[in-house]
Amino acid sequence: MMEPRIEILSTGAELLDGRTADTNAAEIAAALGGIGLRVASTHAGGDDVDEIHALLRDILRRSSLCVCTGGLGPTRDDLTREAVARVCGRPLKLDEASLRNIRDRFAKYNRPMPESNNRQAMFPGGAEILPTRVGTAPGFAVDSDESLIVCMPGVPREMRHMLRESVLPLLRKRFPTSRCIRGKVLRLFGISESSLADTLGEIMNPGRDPSVGTAASHGVISIIIRSHGKDAERVERALAETETRIRALVGKHVFGEGEMNLEEAVAQLLEEHDMTIATAESCTGGMVGALLTNVPGISRFYPGGVVCYGDEAKMELLGVPRETLQSKGAVSDEVARALAEGVRKRFRSDIGVGVTGIAGPAGGTRDKPVGLVYIAVADGQGTESREFRFSGERRAIRLRAALTALNMTRARGSDAEEERSDGKGLTPRFK
Amino acid sequence: MMEPRIEILSTGAELLDGRTADTNAAEIAAALGGIGLRVASTHAGGDDVDEIHALLRDILRRSSLCVCTGGLGPTRDDLTREAVARVCGRPLKLDEASLRNIRDRFAKYNRPMPESNNRQAMFPGGAEILPTRVGTAPGFAVDSDESLIVCMPGVPREMRHMLRESVLPLLRKRFPTSRCIRGKVLRLFGISESSLADTLGEIMNPGRDPSVGTAASHGVISIIIRSHGKDAERVERALAETETRIRALVGKHVFGEGEMNLEEAVAQLLEEHDMTIATAESCTGGMVGALLTNVPGISRFYPGGVVCYGDEAKMELLGVPRETLQSKGAVSDEVARALAEGVRKRFRSDIGVGVTGIAGPAGGTRDKPVGLVYIAVADGQGTESREFRFSGERRAIRLRAALTALNMTRARGSDAEEERSDGKGLTPRFK
Numbered sequence: 001m002m003e004p005r006i007e008i009l010s011t012g013a014e015l016l017d018g019r020t021a022d023t024n025a026a027e028i029a030a031a032l033g034g035i036g037l038r039v040a041s042t043h044a045g046g047d048d049v050d051e052i053h054a055l056l057r058d059i060l061r062r063s064s065l066c067v068c069t070g071g072l073g074p075t076r077d078d079l080t081r082e083a084v085a086r087v088c089g090r091p092l093k094l095d096e097a098s099l100r101n102i103r104d105r106f107a108k109y110n111r112p113m114p115e116s117n118n119r120q121a122m123f124p125g126g127a128e129i130l131p132t133r134v135g136t137a138p139g140f141a142v143d144s145d146e147s148l149i150v151c152m153p154g155v156p157r158e159m160r161h162m163l164r165e166s167v168l169p170l171l172r173k174r175f176p177t178s179r180c181i182r183g184k185v186l187r188l189f190g191i192s193e194s195s196l197a198d199t200l201g202e203i204m205n206p207g208r209d210p211s212v213g214t215a216a217s218h219g220v221i222s223i224i225i226r227s228h229g230k231d232a233e234r235v236e237r238a239l240a241e242t243e244t245r246i247r248a249l250v251g252k253h254v255f256g257e258g259e260m261n262l263e264e265a266v267a268q269l270l271e272e273h274d275m276t277i278a279t280a281e282s283c284t285g286g287m288v289g290a291l292l293t294n295v296p297g298i299s300r301f302y303p304g305g306v307v308c309y310g311d312e313a314k315m316e317l318l319g320v321p322r323e324t325l326q327s328k329g330a331v332s333d334e335v336a337r338a339l340a341e342g343v344r345k346r347f348r349s350d351i352g353v354g355v356t357g358i359a360g361p362a363g364g365t366r367d368k369p370v371g372l373v374y375i376a377v378a379d380g381q382g383t384e385s386r387e388f389r390f391s392g393e394r395r396a397i398r399l400r401a402a403l404t405a406l407n408m409t410r411a412r413g414s415d416a417e418e419e420r421s422d423g424k425g426l427t428p429r430f431k
Numbered sequence: 432m433m434e435p436r437i438e439i440l441s442t443g444a445e446l447l448d449g450r451t452a453d454t455n456a457a458e459i460a461a462a463l464g465g466i467g468l469r470v471a472s473t474h475a476g477g478d479d480v481d482e483i484h485a486l487l488r489d490i491l492r493r494s495s496l497c498v499c500t501g502g503l504g505p506t507r508d509d510l511t512r513e514a515v516a517r518v519c520g521r522p523l524k525l526d527e528a529s530l531r532n533i534r535d536r537f538a539k540y541n542r543p544m545p546e547s548n549n550r551q552a553m554f555p556g557g558a559e560i561l562p563t564r565v566g567t568a569p570g571f572a573v574d575s576d577e578s579l580i581v582c583m584p585g586v587p588r589e590m591r592h593m594l595r596e597s598v599l600p601l602l603r604k605r606f607p608t609s610r611c612i613r614g615k616v617l618r619l620f621g622i623s624e625s626s627l628a629d630t631l632g633e634i635m636n637p638g639r640d641p642s643v644g645t646a647a648s649h650g651v652i653s654i655i656i657r658s659h660g661k662d663a664e665r666v667e668r669a670l671a672e673t674e675t676r677i678r679a680l681v682g683k684h685v686f687g688e689g690e691m692n693l694e695e696a697v698a699q700l701l702e703e704h705d706m707t708i709a710t711a712e713s714c715t716g717g718m719v720g721a722l723l724t725n726v727p728g729i730s731r732f733y734p735g736g737v738v739c740y741g742d743e744a745k746m747e748l749l750g751v752p753r754e755t756l757q758s759k760g761a762v763s764d765e766v767a768r769a770l771a772e773g774v775r776k777r778f779r780s781d782i783g784v785g786v787t788g789i790a791g792p793a794g795g796t797r798d799k800p801v802g803l804v805y806i807a808v809a810d811g812q813g814t815e816s817r818e819f820r821f822s823g824e825r826r827a828i829r830l831r832a833a834l835t836a837l838n839m840t841r842a843r844g845s846d847a848e849e850e851r852s853d854g855k856g857l858t859p860r861f862k
Contacts, residue, residue: 019646027449043474290715290721307735360727361727
């Protein structure tokens with residue numbers, strides 16, 4: 001069977017004036033992928049029956065399935081059912097059973113049913129009605145020539161229920177696929193998306209199977225490997241081969257798989273080594289601590305830290321010498337080291353992390369520009385400090401600094417040899 | 432002049448397999464609305480040059496402007512420039528100036544420029560190049576018969592800059608409009624979206640002008656008021672009238688306007704009162720500090736804080752008595768008060784904030800369930816402590832706790848009388 005071409009159409013004025021991002025489309029695409037169906041494109045149109053009709057008509061010209069959300073509510077700007085009735089030439093009819101269900105629902109909560117809710121029991125002739133347990137808007141599925149149109153409510157919670165309980169089972173039956181889709185995600189830090197592309201070269205070529213794509217978020221890169229085919233075993237093998245090739249090229253930057261975060265990678269290492277960590281944060285103002293404490297159960301490994309935004313906190317709580325602050329400045333290699341060592345001592349932890357930098361927008365000079373950050377990691381073996389120059393705005397610089405602090409800790413604790421700008425090797429393990 | 436028909440096209444495989452919702456489209460639509468331009472529909476297509484080409488071709492048949500994002504990166508799956516070149520019949524040409532800029536950018540950060548970045552200096556012939564100060568991907572604008580195509584990078588931060596600095600000025604010139612659209616956003620905390628809808632009643636009716644909508648993010652509610660018409664003065668007046676009615680109903684929850692955050696509202700109050708604040712965070716692990724230090728220039732008002740995740744830090748650094756920890760438990764009203772008072776003393780600040788709670792998923796008991804959080808604010812007038820029960824997952828509970836700590840500080844410092852569950856009034860001002 002040929003793979004069906006699938007598109008998603010979301011309707012609602014709120015999608016076109018900037019009030020709401022279309023999260024339904026992403027959620028539906030993910031769910032369809034789970035049953036082996038790929039989405040070719042998605043669309044959003046306003047509460048205008050002609051507009052929705054025109055979009056639908058174009059979609060049905062190209063595709064064998066259109067999944068719609070939105071516009072099934074009781075108000076006058078809910079026009080999807082009219083547009084669908086028109087595009088497939090099946091006038092709306094009242095469904096008595098649906099009307100009773102809507103009435104019962106209102107009765108259950110002791111509320112009078114507004115007249116406008118009658119509209120929610122109207123469907124294009126011949127439609128299969130998709131009941132709802134959440135909300136009042138039933139959905140429906142209807143054929144239009146060679147194509148199928150499925151309509152669900154736009155409220156995410158209502159859509160989600162209907163998708164899972166009615167739509168996915170329907171589509172599984174209608175578009176059976178022996179196709180098997182498998183994917184794997186590797187997570188990296190410390191390499192740019194473009195160097196990664198250069199290093200991977202033809203592995204990222206469009207059209208290659210398995211396909212390899214990348215996505216970046218605040219310096220964390222995901223490499224997404226996907227493959228599909230009829231033979232599950234062959235698909236898995238192809239995936240594993242590609243993963244092996246990628247790891248051979250950039251494995252030292254890989255800190256995890258799937259949805260793993262840097263803070264989880266650090267927590268995992270702390271657990272493996274049975275070590276504790278404490279944080280001394282100036283420019284990041286608590287972000288490293290906030291990231292670490294995202295991880296459930298981190299309290300066994302993270303006694304805490306100091307947000308030493310002012311110089312007094314650096315001196316009084318962490319023992320940074322006043323002379324160092326005065327002669328080298330708060331943003332310096334020396335102060336980063338003193339922070340890491342000071343907080344390690346103060347919290348009697350195995351590892352201490354110190355971060356100091358200039359997040360901007362003000363406070364930069366020619367010698368010490370905005371984006372200059374020093375990060376130090378101290379442990380039983382000594383203290384390692386590095387200088388970074390991050391670009392971007394205040395938030396980006398700070399987040400990048402916090403993530404880099406976690407990554408330095410991880411790299412120090414793992415066997416991975418990390419590239420260093422100064423060419424020196426890294427201490428391979430804690431202690 | 433007839434109103435131009437406008438569509439948005441986003442490209443990227445991550446938009447079609449459920450990894451990412453298309454937030455760029457919403458952001459662009461909002462910005463275009465601000466200059467009187469309405470978006471008719473939005474579309475997303477994958478990293479496939481034929482697919483992007485087909486979508487573009489259909490859009491240009493219907494519309495006079497297509498705003499594209501994504502697919503301008505350096506990798507082989509970045510194909511927007513090829514698709515645009517094909518649809519408007521203008522082959523790609525290398526732009527030497529852009530190539531120099533990209534080279535300079537890499538040189539500035541002392542990094543070699545990967546070969547693949549060359550592609551980012553290729554543009555359809557005759558295109559106007561839109562420079563970038565953020566990221567490496569320049570955008571471009573190019574004519575195709577009667578229509579204009581504008582292409583921006585897909586990374587939201589890069590897109591945002593280019594939209595504001597290059598694209599909006601270009602579109603203002605190209606599509607002048609006499610239609611005036613005005614909007615205003617009020618920001619609230621401490622009220623749910625559904626209570627807000629109940630309180631505002633018919634003010635939120637669909638079809639009303641000015642229109643009133645709400646959006647919620649982690650407890651921060653935005654009320655969006657919009658109006659449009661030919662007469663700017665009348666539009667402004669209608670907007671102001673609606674704002675006055677809303678403020679009369681829920682004004683005590685309003686902490687700011689536009690895009691103001693709670694941390695900025697707190698910083699503004701600290702500046703007005705010339706006061707400093709210090710933070711003692713257990714379950715939030717540094718989030719309150721991280722939020723406060725988002726605000727540029729906060730160092731004058733925020734000397735720092737302690738992340739007291741473990742009991743030792745609570746006792747040793749903040750002077751919480753061991754007996755209190757043992758008899759009342761770390762998550763208690765008494766410990767929250769001791770943290771706020773202890774950190775205020777330790778940092779010699781005017782205000783101290785203490786947060787302690789159970790973020791879960793483990794660690795809850797029948798008496799002290801997951802989501803129980805105590806927050807205390809101490810100042811020269813005394814200490815106020817409140818108990819909260821937040822729902823949701825670990826991250827949601829922690830963020831809600833951090834934001835609530837900021838809101839308690841703000842409410843204490845502002846003249847607003849806040850609702851309290853215990854019915855007691857609030858100290859109206861600091862000190």
